[in-house]
Amino acid sequence: MAPKLPPQPPLQHSTTAVADGQSHGHAAPPKGIFRWLLTTNHKEIGSLYLIFSLTMFFIGGIFALVVRAELFQPGLQLVEPEFFNQMTTMHGLIMVFGAVMPAFTGLANWMIPLQIGAPDMALPRLNNFSFWLLPVSFTLLLSTLLMPGGGPNFGWTFYAPLSTNFAPPSTTFFILALHIAGISSILGAINIIATILNMRAPGMRLMDMPLFVWTWLITAFLLIAVMPVLAGVITMMLMDINFGTSFFDAAGGGDPVLFQHLFWFFGHPEVYIMILPAFGIVSAIIPTFARKPLFGYASMVYATAAIALLSFLVWAHHMFIVGLPLVAELFFMYSTMLIAVPTGVKVFNWVTTLFRGSISFESPMLFALAFVVLFTIGGFSGLMLAIAPADFQYHDTYFVVAHFHYVLVPGAIFAIMAGVYYWLPKWTGHYPNEKLAQWHFWFSIIGVNLTFFPMHFAGLAGMPRRIPDYALQFADFNLLSSIGAFFFGASQLLFVLGVILCVRGGKKAPAKAWEGAEDLEWTVPSPAPLHTFETPPVFHRTSH
Amino acid sequence: MRSRWWLMAVSLAASGSQAQTNGWNMPVGVTDVSSDIYGLHMTIFWICVVIGLVVFGAMFYSLFRYRHSKGAKAAHFHEHTSVEVLWTAIPILILVGMAVPATATLKNMYDSSDAELDVMITGQQWRWRYEYLGEDVAFTSNMSTPRTQISGEETRGEHYLLEVDEPLVLPINRKVRFLMTSDDVIHSWWVPDLAVKQDTIPGFINENWVKINEPGIYRGQCAELCGIDHGFMPVVVHAVEEEEFDGWLAERKEAAEQEAMGVDREWAMDELVERGESVYQSICSSCHQAEGQGSPPAFPALANNEQLINDVDWHLDRVVNGVSGAAMPAFRSTLNPVEIAAVVTYTRNAWGNDTGDVVQPSAVAELIAQ
């Protein structure tokens, strides 16, 4: 299980960095809460992001459990439909904008400077600001639940006119919260682009960067391109609600379908924003534990770029039943099917990386392997959904719910957990408790499949999504899903326990914590000192 | 472990494809289009299964064969252009193979020729309105599952949540054109057995077609989130033989005329209250609640509502013309004058609103026709 290499002596430059930390011009950090409020250190901000994201993951998870509890059996038992709708909406919003995206940003903050040999992010103060916008945004968003008329109840996709003319009074606050979260992501993305393009160690060219850095670079460009569109859409909503315009209101010459076009022009790239960094993490972990370089590094980079580009051409596949003309249906069906090609290339590359490797199964690897299998299953149902005629039956059913949860939970979230287990030794200097991590893995994988697999059947059998009560023939599937959801939710407590234990102690980790790990972050000591690469390392090309 | 799980999933899905009645899989349905879609769905499913078996097979073989614990030594190759080109080209060919039948089916679905009957479907929060264009027959279709079944005070029936007071009646073997629109938010009219799912968009009109092959009762639901009662907005279609349909339509026309005649006579208060209560429970109670207590701020209370009690004209106007920009629709064309008069009379005399007012259908008819 544990790496067999003896701990390497830390490299010269990092030692000096540690020893002379103070003399390099770093004033002693303020104590207490101000240290965290004012920090500009990428590692501390990264930790803040990760802790925030974990908190949101549990809040969003509790909302999901409210939903699953209500759906445990037919009938209305626990909550009113109005509150149910608020729960589904908040669950979606919080998981997307509060859990998955900040988690990736947190990992980016921690790892990108370490992986490219930079002392910090390019814009440290901006970095602090973009983090602290998030708690503000989500406090505001959560507080709408307590306002008269309740919180947003129109689904995380907030289709007009349900979200404009027919929305609860708190919608204006929801829009404000989303604006703040959007600004936070945009600032984060600017910072990441600036860091990657300008702060690489001497000798490291773009094509020498680890894939996590590459996928994040492409993700950041996607964010820059589409977050302003989201901002535009919600601004139009705001004007429709408060200033009497009618962008989305047929009464004044607008068009509700325009909302969907704009939303999904943002929304589809957003889906890739939530999965591309996951590809990067998995592409770091699989070679490490197969002790073999990543197969087709160049192809992986190019495929990521191709996926990002295609993501702008497929948005209307979310809208096959709004009454698009035949030509549009065909165009979006073909372009969507084509995304399967670069995505397939990635899966083939991972599998080929495993082929003739020397594979061990530590917890990061388990999560990464589960990612490959379950994400691919989500990809298959995605392919099925791409077929426009069949989508007339799948659309807005639990089949879709199953699909996107397969790509997001065992996809994005498993990748995040794999990344956390993979880099925890670097962050804390201790290995996570492997036994606990393994239990966490097996419970998670059972829970995730028990929750989401039956949803395929419920959807095919005709259960629409976002309903608080359902016909009797869907009862068995929902029973299983609900049991699975509680099981999955509870097993995530093991994750928290594992992380806390790891922070507090555990087996000491050397600089190069995993035998097969190659990238720059493994050249600094574990735990990584507050300041690293003050003197840029000289990068030596490996056999990418 | 995971491969076994995958196999189990496949066999579950496969068993679904053999027996339709167990509700594991997409229904084959009762139209040519729906069975085409089912065929596409299964074809693509099996293609995915085969790809999955190959990819996961290769993966699990590698995981098993090249274990570090068994002393596997890692090779160091990291690219192979011809293999990469091959595994790019093969998926493209498979995709083309999928796209061809999908395109054909889609074109069938968009074939607009020769519809024999036009039905206008209007989504309303939270019911459907059906209008047989040119036939003077129109009615709304509300969920008929009692709220007591939802709350669990009563045993749930076989068609719990999928039953309505007035189903849409359609003839078999005739091509029916649906025109779809909405009065408020976006809804989506869906009947799986007919493979028709289409958004109804306020201010815009969508078309869809269906030609049913077998008589029967087909059930579906609203598929687009449309507010609190999104889950309680079922669709029921009765598909009947052609002659039976013609007879039914004639009967409905006559009934509509009868109802129109009822407008002219003087109604007694008891009569109106009784009729009004049933209208109230099926139409109004989802927002204003069964006891008229409402759920403010979105849905105001009707019981003990001062303005309502004091001003009968205002009350009538709200029901007939609705409230702009709010959830309250105009019932002018949705309900007939008798129903409006009845429900207004009922609300003016229920739950302590003892105004003693009686609104006559003739007065409502006059208001509407002015």
Added chain:
Amino acid sequence: MDSQEQARVGVRRTVIRTIAVLIGMFGFAFALVPLYDVFCSITGINGKVDATAKSVVHEEVDESRYINVQFITRGSPGLPWQMSVEMRQMSVHPGQMAEVDFTFTNNSSSESWGRAVPSVSPSTATTHLRKISCFCFQEQQLQGNERLTIPLVFQLARDLPDDINTITLVYTLYPIEHVIQNAALDNTLKSSANNELINDPINNLSNTPKNNKAAGEAI
């Protein structure tokens, strides 16, 4: 030091560029609204007809084809109007001009404004429908209890696709906001009226957008 300076310059350049892209994309989102309208009027994608009059194109009438044109009128909440059409459907040849009378009736005793919003199905027919004169091009004003008859004059283009046999024109009546807005403005001016609006639970419903604002302020 030199490389650090270089990095600083690089960072500034990158930030300026990304911000330029950001502003561009934000503008692009709004530009998409008119672009979508243009796109729709070229392709007829959403069944929305141009809101401007077209001139008649003199082309030979195709007497071999009959197209069934249906007219549907719909009311909407908040506007006490009735809209009716002289005939429910008519048969026209492509290339032929046709005229049909629509009647608007204001059932209330007060003046109000409304607009009939058109939609065409199938949407592919949109670009082949030329409206020479239509009440839907502008807002209508009706005095209390006024009745108004306005014709729709249209022509179907000869190049109407062969698979289209039926065209449905739907008109949905909507109240025009500016009247209500003026009323709302009046209300804010007269604070007593405004208070009434907030205190009265039913009136409070009278229009949600403004209601939102009121409740927002209350919080």
Added chain:
Amino acid sequence: MWSVVKSVLAALLGVQSNQKREEDFSSGRPAAYFVTGVVITLLFVLMLVFLAMFAAR
């Protein structure tokens, strides 16, 4: 020029050899790749549009 087009096409498919990639990144005219990428993307979109229009007839 042809080598640029080939590289961009390779990117579209997501298949590229290390050696070719080394060449691309040492020849280093990012603008050329960018412009070619945009052009090929537009061509790709047009191709799909025509394909869809052809199929819809």
